[in-house]
Amino acid sequence: xxxHISCTRCGSTQVISTEAHDAWDEISCxxxxxxxxxxxxxxxxxxxxxxIQLLDRSRTLxxxxxxVAQPSNDSEHRWRA
Ligand SMILES: [Zn+2]
Numbered sequence: 378x379x380x381h382i383s384c385t386r387c388g389s390t391q392v393i394s395t396e397a398h399d400a401w402d403e404i405s406c407x408x409x410x411x412x413x414x415x416x417x418x419x420x421x422x423x424x425x426x427x428x429i430q431l432l433d434r435s436r437t438l439x440x441x442x443x444x445v446a447q448p449s450n451d452s453e454h455r456w457r458a
Contacts, residue, residue, distance in 0.1 A: 379393070380393055380395055382413060382414070384406040391406060391407060395420065398416040
């Protein structure tokens, strides 16, 4: 399976294979050599998986708690995407 990923520095598109890589292998730009991501993190970020679902669930819980709690500490607990 082949996927495309854009370089965050020069914007060139990389074609990478999702197979035969370890999660900690690095994805680097073939144009400028910029480190883009690791395969493990990249795969996590492009598809809903257990960890993302867990984060979504905890965000929902945080929002529910924020509605119940005093509004004064809203800004301190703002979710960072
Ligand atoms: Zn690049």
